[in-house]
Amino acid sequence: MSDMSKKFRRRAEARPDEVLDAALAVFVEKGFAAARVEDVARRAGVSKGTVYLYFPSKEALIEGIVRRAVAPIALRALPDLETFDGDPRMPITMLMMILVEQLGQPDKIAVPKLILREVMSFPAIATFYRQEVLDKVIPALTGLIRRGVETGKLRPVDPELTVRSIIGPLLAHMALGELFGIKPEGEGLSLDRLVANHLDILFHGLSAAPEEARP
Secondary structure: OOHHHHHHHHHHHHHHHHHHHHHHHHHHHHOOOOOOHHHHHHHHOOOHHHHHHHOOOHHHHHHHHHHHHHHHHHHHOHHHHHHOOOOOHHHHHHHHHHHHHHHOOHHHHHHHHHHHHHOOOOHHHHHHHHHHHHHHHHHHHHHHHHHHHHOOOEOOOOHHHHHHHHHHHHHHHHHHHHOOOOOOOOOOOOHHHHHHHHHHHHHHHHEOOOOOOOO
């Protein structure tokens, strides 16, 4: 394969990500309803036909944005959540650390911000986000909590409601900061501080006392 052919192939392989980067920027700037595929193509520096080659609609663009954003969580956290049978605090901490790592990047946090802003006007986006993210993470996390209770590593809590207690503070923190502009003192959302504080409170209230825990 010639150097020119290799360069063209690398360029073609990078194009879907470049189109998604452009789409995310346009959706954040203009809103999903007002954004046009032409705007995305112009931002990406390609033709409208090239955008449609990879993504046949605006809906397909936002689906691609969500899938790309949650891929690290699906690859790194979900397998442990689904199969781990040791101390549940370990995979819960790992999940939260992955979220901090992802949401600490401006281009990554733009995705949940976009979803929060658009779901009320476009229910299809909410349905897709639920199918791709929530319907995968919530059952895995619920099963982890249930196994922790059954083995005596956690107090006898309601697994489904406990999952809401685990992920709820992070969602509330993002909503307060990004929708209402209420942020903690310091720089940005301070997600690392929030998660450290949340896990400290969570684990001291969730873990079985030493005399209650079974070996």
